[in-house]
Amino acid sequence: MDRSRFTGWGAFVEAPGFPVVAGPCSAESREQVLSTASELSRRGIRVFRAGAWKPRTRPGTFEGVGEAALEWLVQAKDATGMKVGTEAASAYHVKAIISAGLDFIWVGARTTANPFLVQEIADALEGADIPVFVKNPVNPDADLWAGAIERFRKAGISRIAAVHRGVTSYSRIIYRNDPCWQMPITLRLRFPRLPMFCDPSHIAGDRRYVDEISRKAMDLDFDGLFIESHVNPACALSDAAQQITPEELSGLLLSLVPKETDCDSPSYHESIEQLRARIDEIDDNIVSLLADRMDVSGKIGGYKKENSVSVLQGSRWDAVMSRVLSRAEAYGLDKDFIKDIFDRIHRASIEKQENC
Numbered sequence: 001m002d003r004s005r006f007t008g009w010g011a012f013v014e015a016p017g018f019p020v021v022a023g024p025c026s027a028e029s030r031e032q033v034l035s036t037a038s039e040l041s042r043r044g045i046r047v048f049r050a051g052a053w054k055p056r057t058r059p060g061t062f063e064g065v066g067e068a069a070l071e072w073l074v075q076a077k078d079a080t081g082m083k084v085g086t087e088a089a090s091a092y093h094v095k096a097i098i099s100a101g102l103d104f105i106w107v108g109a110r111t112t113a114n115p116f117l118v119q120e121i122a123d124a125l126e127g128a129d130i131p132v133f134v135k136n137p138v139n140p141d142a143d144l145w146a147g148a149i150e151r152f153r154k155a156g157i158s159r160i161a162a163v164h165r166g167v168t169s170y171s172r173i174i175y176r177n178d179p180c181w182q183m184p185i186t187l188r189l190r191f192p193r194l195p196m197f198c199d200p201s202h203i204a205g206d207r208r209y210v211d212e213i214s215r216k217a218m219d220l221d222f223d224g225l226f227i228e229s230h231v232n233p234a235c236a237l238s239d240a241a242q243q244i245t246p247e248e249l250s251g252l253l254l255s256l257v258p259k260e261t262d263c264d265s266p267s268y269h270e271s272i273e274q275l276r277a278r279i280d281e282i283d284d285n286i287v288s289l290l291a292d293r294m295d296v297s298g299k300i301g302g303y304k305k306e307n308s309v310s311v312l313q314g315s316r317w318d319a320v321m322s323r324v325l326s327r328a329e330a331y332g333l334d335k336d337f338i339k340d341i342f343d344r345i346h347r348a349s350i351e352k353q354e355n356c
């Protein structure tokens with residue numbers, strides 16, 4: 001992680017260790033908010049979250065207590081000195097949050113997927129430069145996520161962080177949401193200075209997996225965790241299965257070692273430099289082999305044209321692919337990875353032959 005991404009964030013990230021936003025999924029009662037906040041604060045957490053309005057998939061489930069929760073959050077802030085915030089999904093929420101004196105908002109996954117709502121929230125924030133945590137949309141669309149971040153930037157918000165919480169999956173997976181790590185990686189390449197949090201609770205959907213997902217996030221150079229914690233998870237009114245106690249959170253944080261993006265050791269540098277030189281050499285060979293392959297494809301295209309033979313012959317391609325995949329297997333390479341690469345090579349080769 002790179003702390004310089006948090007320039008200007010002050011007390012939000014001053015705690016030792018790495019930045020953590022923690023608290024219950026929902027603010028359920030004054031007692032639950034105050035006791036969870038105090039247990040977390042005792043363990044060094046400096047930023048507290050709790051949902052006032054809850055975007056539930058089905059009606060008839062607990063939809064949050066609404067505005068009443070804002071007062072409990074302010075009481076938690078007064079009692080602990082923590083920064084406190086909640087989810088905003090409309091201009092009405094933003095106004096209520098600002099007039100109650102909360103310190104930050106987050107934009108939920110269902111809201112990020114809707115540019116009208118994102119713009120409405122960005123407009124409502126005008127003049128209130130509080131931090132905005134933007135969760136990824138429920139669908140795997142990094143552009144939609146980037147677009148929401150751009151809307152807040154344009155509205156003059158100076159402290160924006162992305163929160164990765166996985167995406168809806170159509171296949172059976174052990175987690176509630178597909179981690180789809182490619183999405184935060186794409187966003188990082190687009191906005192290298194943007195702080196990026198991981199929300200392991202909503203990816204996991206089950207507290208048994210919160211640890212492994214948090215560790216993976218450290219390996220992928222996330223800057224912090226945005227995590228659900230409740231004093232009595234089993235009795236939580238929403239997301240009961242994925243919340244952990246403040247004590248469990250503290251144990252998890254102690255066991256996590258944020259990774260550095262570099263290291264001072266001269267032997268590390270020497271080995272990395274040698275390996276990188278080797279990678280560059282291999283990449284040059286790959287490009288030169290691809291160029292040779294495309295030349296051969298062009299020649300084949302020429303013969304096919306002279307002899308009025310169609311460019312595409314399905315059976316030939318099936319044979320090429322099965323040969324390549326059995327080779328790949330012998331080398332211990334992942335079949336899907338090799339299949340993706342050769343599908344792409346095949347497409348380029350067909351285009352080349354068509355243009356002969």
Ligand code: PEP
Binds near residue numbers: 051199
């Ligand atoms: C939440 O953080 O409680 C929440 C509703 O998250 P998401 O928008 O990621 O589902």
Ligand code: MN
Binds near residue numbers: 025026228238
């Ligand atoms: Mn939740």
